[in-house]
Amino acid sequence: MSSPAPPAAWSPKPDAQIRPMHTADLAAYKGLRDAMLARHPEAFTSDYETELLRDADSYRSRLSGGNGGHCLFTLLAWVGPELVGAISCEHEARLKVRHVAHIVGMMVRDDLHGQGLGHQLLSRSLTLLRGEAVLELVTLSVTSSNTAAIKLYERCGFQRHGRLPGAIRLADGRILDKDLMSLRLHS
Numbered sequence: 001m002s003s004p005a006p007p008a009a010w011s012p013k014p015d016a017q018i019r020p021m022h023t024a025d026l027a028a029y030k031g032l033r034d035a036m037l038a039r040h041p042e043a044f045t046s047d048y049e050t051e052l053l054r055d056a057d058s059y060r061s062r063l064s065g066g067n068g069g070h071c072l073f074t075l076l077a078w079v080g081p082e083l084v085g086a087i088s089c090e091h092e093a094r095l096k097v098r099h100v101a102h103i104v105g106m107m108v109r110d111d112l113h114g115q116g117l118g119h120q121l122l123s124r125s126l127t128l129l130r131g132e133a134v135l136e137l138v139t140l141s142v143t144s145s146n147t148a149a150i151k152l153y154e155r156c157g158f159q160r161h162g163r164l165p166g167a168i169r170l171a172d173g174r175i176l177d178k179d180l181m182s183l184r185l186h187s
């Protein structure tokens with residue numbers, strides 16, 4: 001008996017490898033980041049035109065320990081030789097806020113959306129953050145209309161604690177709100 005055909009939206013989960021970013025990955029990281037900034041101006045605070053002018057080496061700040069220790073890590077998702085996703089976690093060294101980490105630069109290549117890669121990147125990051133004794137809280141901000149990202153963050157336990165009206169102004173004149181979300185790492 002033949003097996004039933006998969007539904008139209010079905011696609012196999014990509015067999016992704018997730019690992020920390022190294023110096024040799026910086027050019028690929030810039031390539032993915034620039035493409036995502038160009039395609040999703042509403043999702044990011046950085047703008048494509050400015051970031052395009054940065055060289056790949058400037059993203060050393062996103063390696064573990066980069067930017068004077070502010071960057072905890074950047075995780076990359078690879079499918080074969082192709083970089084398809086990234087997420088970065090940062091924190092400040094100042095004593096009163098060193099228990100707070102921030103998630104930034106979350107992205108998955110468009111053709112692989114909805115297949116669980118974002119969830120894998122975020123889950124792996126939260127596992128790493130839970131292993132850092134000093135950390136207690138993780139925050140992020142997300143454009144209020146970004147349903148896919150908000151759904152993902154909520155599934156991983158983040159809750160909205162506020163909204164910043166008019167947080168970003170796009171080149172086309174749109175003004176968008178950002179939701180501020182947080183997660184207690186050990187509750």
Ligand SMILES: CC(C)(COP(=O)(O)OP(=O)(O)OC[C@H]1O[C@@H](n2cnc3c(N)ncnc32)[C@H](O)[C@@H]1OP(=O)(O)O)[C@@H](O)C(=O)NCCC(=O)NCCS
Pocket residue numbers: 036040043044106107108109112113114115116117118119120141142143146147148149151152155
């Ligand atoms: C947000 C993003 C990283 C999610 O990555 P992803 O690999 O698609 O995430 P997942 O496959 O793990 O899916 C997360 C959830 O969103 C849903 N989803 C995915 N794409 C969606 C879409 N276009 N519309 C609505 N929901 C969507 C998934 O079904 C899933 O929901 P579930 O947990 O109920 O199954 C990705 O969409 C992306 O890179 N978007 C552009 C950049 C961006 O918005 N970055 C976030 C900045 S804060």
